Amino acid sequence: MIDVENLSVSFGQGTARTQVVKSVSFSVRKGETLGIVGESGCGKSTVLRSLAGLDRHWEGSIRLGGEPVDPDRRREQLLLAQMVFQDPYGSIHPRHRIQRVLAEPIRAMDKGPGWDRVGPALRQVGLPETFADRFPHQLSGGQRQRVAIARALMLEPEILLLDEPTSALDVSVQAEVLNLLCDLRDERNLTYVLVSHDLSVIAHMCDRVLVMQRGTFVDELTKDDLQRGITHHAYSQMLFEEAVNGLRTVNEVAPVLN
Amino acid sequence: MPVDHPILEIRDLSVRFGRAKIPAVNGVSLTVGAERVGIVGESGSGKSTLGRAVMRLLPPAARIEAAAMDFEGAPLLTRSEKAMRGLRGNRMALIMQDPRYSLNPVLTVGKQVAEAATLHQKISRKQATALAADMLGRVRIADVERTMALYPHQISGGMGQRVMIAMMLLSKPRLVIADEPTSALDVSVRGDVLRLLDELVRENASALLLISHDIRMVASFCERVLVMYQGRVVETLTRLEEAKHPYTRGLIAAMPDPKHPVSRLPVLDRRAINEAGAAP
Numbered sequence: 375m376i377d378v379e380n381l382s383v384s385f386g387q388g389t390a391r392t393q394v395v396k397s398v399s400f401s402v403r404k405g406e407t408l409g410i411v412g413e414s415g416c417g418k419s420t421v422l423r424s425l426a427g428l429d430r431h432w433e434g435s436i437r438l439g440g441e442p443v444d445p446d447r448r449r450e451q452l453l454l455a456q457m458v459f460q461d462p463y464g465s466i467h468p469r470h471r472i473q474r475v476l477a478e479p480i481r482a483m484d485k486g487p488g489w490d491r492v493g494p495a496l497r498q499v500g501l502p503e504t505f506a507d508r509f510p511h512q513l514s515g516g517q518r519q520r521v522a523i524a525r526a527l528m529l530e531p532e533i534l535l536l537d538e539p540t541s542a543l544d545v546s547v548q549a550e551v552l553n554l555l556c557d558l559r560d561e562r563n564l565t566y567v568l569v570s571h572d573l574s575v576i577a578h579m580c581d582r583v584l585v586m587q588r589g590t591f592v593d594e595l596t597k598d599d600l601q602r603g604i605t606h607h608a609y610s611q612m613l614f615e616e617a618v619n620g621l622r623t624v625n626e627v628a629p630v631l632n
Numbered sequence: 633m634p635v636d637h638p639i640l641e642i643r644d645l646s647v648r649f650g651r652a653k654i655p656a657v658n659g660v661s662l663t664v665g666a667e668r669v670g671i672v673g674e675s676g677s678g679k680s681t682l683g684r685a686v687m688r689l690l691p692p693a694a695r696i697e698a699a700a701m702d703f704e705g706a707p708l709l710t711r712s713e714k715a716m717r718g719l720r721g722n723r724m725a726l727i728m729q730d731p732r733y734s735l736n737p738v739l740t741v742g743k744q745v746a747e748a749a750t751l752h753q754k755i756s757r758k759q760a761t762a763l764a765a766d767m768l769g770r771v772r773i774a775d776v777e778r779t780m781a782l783y784p785h786q787i788s789g790g791m792g793q794r795v796m797i798a799m800m801l802l803s804k805p806r807l808v809i810a811d812e813p814t815s816a817l818d819v820s821v822r823g824d825v826l827r828l829l830d831e832l833v834r835e836n837a838s839a840l841l842l843i844s845h846d847i848r849m850v851a852s853f854c855e856r857v858l859v860m861y862q863g864r865v866v867e868t869l870t871r872l873e874e875a876k877h878p879y880t881r882g883l884i885a886a887m888p889d890p891k892h893p894v895s896r897l898p899v900l901d902r903r904a905i906n907e908a909g910a911a912p
């Protein structure tokens with residue numbers, strides 16, 4: 375479904391130019407969920423933004439659904455993949471009602487007014503249709519993230535790109551949103567690329583995990599590896615320990631200052 | 633739980649906002665000695681409001697009522713704002729979630745730490761700068777000279793929290809309230825920040841109130857954990873395995889665990905939780 379070869383992304387000019395993503399290659403099968411985990415600044419979100427067509431200065435090649443896409447996407451190429459962002463407070467227009475938020479992608483793609491699709495879209499993410507008249511500030515964080523997911527699905531893409539979809543949410547709400555994402559994936563045979571810094575979320579959702587550090591993938595783990603606690607790199611080992619044990623190590627080694 | 637020489641003693645604390653009928657914090661009692669106490673709960677459970685009520689940092693619209701709220705044996709609620717100001721940052725300190733907002737954006741790191749020194753101790757500016765450099769070194773900031781000249785937006789989140797802790801090392805507070813100190817940070821630096829906090833409270837025999845939504849992290853770090861739901865403390869735990877209240881159990885079950893994968897995560901059964909109420 376997704377084939378990426380030698381993807382490189384750099385920011386800045388001249389001497390200040392830094393390569394953030396260093397020639398990475400990966401592929402995702404249809405219906406598969408790929409996780410990318412790593413700390414802030416490792417380039418995981420940049421990879422996702424390049425896939426979504428938000429960043430336009432990448433080099434290398436990206437194929438979505440077998441079709442090579444240009445750095446500057448054409449309209450029909452944009453339809454292939456949609457994105458859900460981390461912060462539902464920031465990704466939804468604060469002065470648009472939910473119906474307008476949801477109809478926007480349809481109208482932007484010249485596929486009609488889109489009003490009739492708002493109700494079904496809300497139902498499908500487990501929200502009542504009456505929410506269509508509300509403003510984003512009248513919704514809780516979890517409900518808002520559901521709206522963001524509904525909006526990403528308006529154009530019926532086969533690929534959903536998820537950038538930390540639950541890290542702004544409570545654990546209890548996170549469970550609900552993750553369940554929703556699992557249900558939608560099974561119903562529609564969607565392909566997900568999920569980026570997170572939380573390995574336990576990734577391990578729950580994904581069939582395969584790529585561990586990213588300083589712009590390159592240092593480790594690849596399967597679901598089986600994660601269950602048995604197998605890692606192939608010191609960095610992924612540390613991430614795994616933290617996800618499984620919490621911070622048990624903190625209590626053991628507490629050297630007194632001085 | 634009996635505590636010798638309590639640092640903070642709260643009996644029956646309630647906080648209401650404006651004319652709201654439902655209290656944000658409802659009848660919370662808590663005694664903290666020189667120990668690490670965690671407070672967990674989801675958004676809106678009143679955990680941060682509790683922390684702020686102790687610091688007396690709530691907006692004027694908040695009405696605080698308590699049978700007793702004593703800090704080092706003296707009541708907090710009757711104190712004047714001026715007296716509170718002498719306490720805050722000196723005897724009691726608050727670490728907030730995002731250091732980008734709790735540090736002054738127009739002062740360099742070095743100036744801010746030195747300011748904390750001159751505020752609470754009678755020393756010259758030169759001595760304060762030297763002291764600040766010393767403290768920044770102790771929170772393991774590698775390049776102290778360079779860091780002191782940087783502004784808060786130029787340093788990372790983990791480094792920002794270390795600067796906050798360095799400021800606290802100067803005043804040696806008896807009570808540290810840490811409100812989600814690590815949730816804005818990366819996994820790899822969370823451990824470091826918590827370890828530094830731990831050293832700080834151990835060294836001064838102070839009390840630490842760690843407020844967080846991450847029950848697993850809090851349980852592994854604190855000696856006692858208070859679980860809050862809708863403004864009440866529903867359960868006090870020393871180990872996660874002892875959890876009896878359906879809310880606590882729900883919270884633990886809702887966290888994905890890489891070692892024990894499930895196809896669907898259990899979600900909270902709010903009705904069962906409300907029926908169980910605030911069990912002791």
